[in-house]
Amino acid sequence: MLAATPLGDVRDASPRLVDALATADVVAAEDTRRLRSLASALDVTPAGRVVSFYDQVETARLPGLLEALHAGQTVLLVTDAGMPSVSDPGYRLVAACVEEDVRVTCLPGPSAVTTALAVSGLPSDRFAFDGFPPRKGGERQRWFAGLRNEPRTVVFFESPHRLAATLADAVTVLGSERRAAVCRELTKTYEEVRRGTLAELAEWAEGGVRGEVTVVLAPGEPSAAPSVESLVAEVKQRVADGERLKAVAAEVAEAAGVSKKALYDAVVSGG
Secondary structure, X not given: OEEOEOOOOHHHOOHHHHXXXXXXXXXXXXXXXXXXXXXXXXXXXXXXXXXXXXXHHHXXXXXXXXXXXXXXXXXXXXXXXXXXXXXXXXXXXXXXXXXXXXOOOEXXXXXXXXHHHHHHOOOOOOEEEOOOOOOOHHHHHHHHHOOOOOOOEEEEEEOOOOHHHHHHHHHHHHOOOOEEEXXXXXXXXXXXXXXXXXXXXXXXXXXXXXXXXXXXXXXXXXXXXXXXXXXXXXXXXXXXXXXXXXXXXXXXXHHHOOOHHXXXXXXHOOO
């Protein structure tokens, strides 16, 4: 049984979550200390044994949890906040249950993805969730390049310590005018939602950001291939990060549908 937990405000916990905590035979928690704190705030005592279930031990814990399930026990999986398996532990357990024909149920509830999307003010009829961007600048810029003409709104998470660099890369690859929203500390005391262009948000983030961050990026505008000149900055930045000019120019040109030679020549000539 998967169960969503509050993002911040404990009052968002559902009665079903409280009941599940009080009755499950096993509670698998991403952080057992946070689980204990949540249970205390909800005035409920987990009836079953509590085991840790975070990224580094997820695979090792699977056999024991499957054994409990096959024995007819109820296993409740919760993460620190939001819905299990959405950029949190859970996917491997669900996949293993499906493989072994073990019933999986879900107690719906809070999700940073849909909460951020709802308050972003950006189109929500079609959207994609893309986890966390790559940590390294060159890889991150390639990741953003894949979103140039994405027709859906894109939601992703980011560390507050990397947000400024990530938004700067977004400006370099996607342009300064593409709109986005940065949602910080959703449902918590210091909740903040910043909306604007990528350039505006990148400038704001330079001052430092704290807390859990969810970014919502507006859809790309369907258009013809970008100009060679608009791609030069991206190539130069990746070369500055240590990549080879010819390889980068070829890759960027192919992704954008422009001439490799024209882009290479534009970079070399300082265009």
